Amino acid sequence: MKIIQVRDYKELSKAAFDVIAETLKQNENASINTTTGASYDGTFELLVEAINAGELNIANSIFTNLDEYVAERDKPFTVYTYMHKKFYDLIKVHPKYIGLMDGSVEDVEAELNRYRKVLDKYPRDLQIVGLGTNAHLAANEPGTPFNSRLFLADSDQSTIDSTMGYHNLTAEEAPTQMLTMGLADIMEAKHILVASSGERKAAAVKAALEGPIHEDCPASILRAHPNVTFIMDDAAASLLDKKY
Ligand SMILES: N[C@@H]1[C@@H](O)[C@H](O)[C@@H](COP(=O)(O)O)O[C@@H]1O
Numbered sequence: 474m475k476i477i478q479v480r481d482y483k484e485l486s487k488a489a490f491d492v493i494a495e496t497l498k499q500n501e502n503a504s505i506n507t508t509t510g511a512s513y514d515g516t517f518e519l520l521v522e523a524i525n526a527g528e529l530n531i532a533n534s535i536f537t538n539l540d541e542y543v544a545e546r547d548k549p550f551t552v553y554t555y556m557h558k559k560f561y562d563l564i565k566v567h568p569k570y571i572g573l574m575d576g577s578v579e580d581v582e583a584e585l586n587r588y589r590k591v592l593d594k595y596p597r598d599l600q601i602v603g604l605g606t607n608a609h610l611a612a613n614e615p616g617t618p619f620n621s622r623l624f625l626a627d628s629d630q631s632t633i634d635s636t637m638g639y640h641n642l643t644a645e646e647a648p649t650q651m652l653t654m655g656l657a658d659i660m661e662a663k664h665i666l667v668a669s670s671g672e673r674k675a676a677a678v679k680a681a682l683e684g685p686i687h688e689d690c691p692a693s694i695l696r697a698h699p700n701v702t703f704i705m706d707d708a709a710a711s712l713l714d715k716k717y
Pocket residue numbers: 508509510511512513540602603604605610611612632635639
């Protein structure tokens with residue numbers, strides 16, 4: 474695992490951007506699957522700038538997402554809304570293919586089957602993930618089997634609380650379930666990028682990097698992958714025993 478420790482969120486966003494840009498520069502047909510959320514807001518801003526300045530060509534790339542809330546698509550907190558507001562609506566050139574799950578469907582099984590085919594068609598060159606405060610990956614909460622595949626997941630209370638905080642939602646408005654790629658789906662990527670920022674992620678970073686590799690800590694599975702770039706800022710690294 475390549476661990477990059479930076480000072481703050483600004484440096485973290487630049488370091489994550491550099492990994493994505495390098496992937497696209499090496500292979501303009503790259504298939505990139507991404508998370509959404511606070512960890513990557515700054516990274517998406519840098520991507521939009523670089524694409525619109527003509528410095529990065531994404532016209533031949535594939536972009537897919539790794540999870541989606543069970544909710545109407547136009548709700549402010551959905552992955553669909555995030556990707557459009559912070560990326561797809563802002564860029565002048567679009568990827569060759571954009572794949573998003575639809576959490577508003579009645580037939581969840583059919584939607585998971587449809588997305589299975591999307592993932593099978595576009596094996597991931599780069600998988601972008603964030604850690605939950607409880608060290609979840611996507612919506613794979615603690616206790617999820619390491620061999621999980623695309624499924625409908627119930628969110629832990631800490632995850633629901635994070636979503637409420639980030640999107641300023643009441644308990645009634647907050648989504649409680651997600652369609653999500655499984656841990657085995659995430660592990661299939663050639664390269665996995667993780668970015669973690671701030672004190673609220675420090676315990677999850679410690680568990681992921683220094684705790685047992687166990688299903689109680691979904692992110693610990695990343696240590697079994699041969700090509701992970703883990704970027705953290707000083708605050709997220711503050712509980713680590715070792716200096717990496
Ligand atoms: N399901 C999402 C994940 O896809 C996301 O990566 C993670 C971290 O989010 P954030 O970057 O906002 O802390 O938690 C959420 O619950």
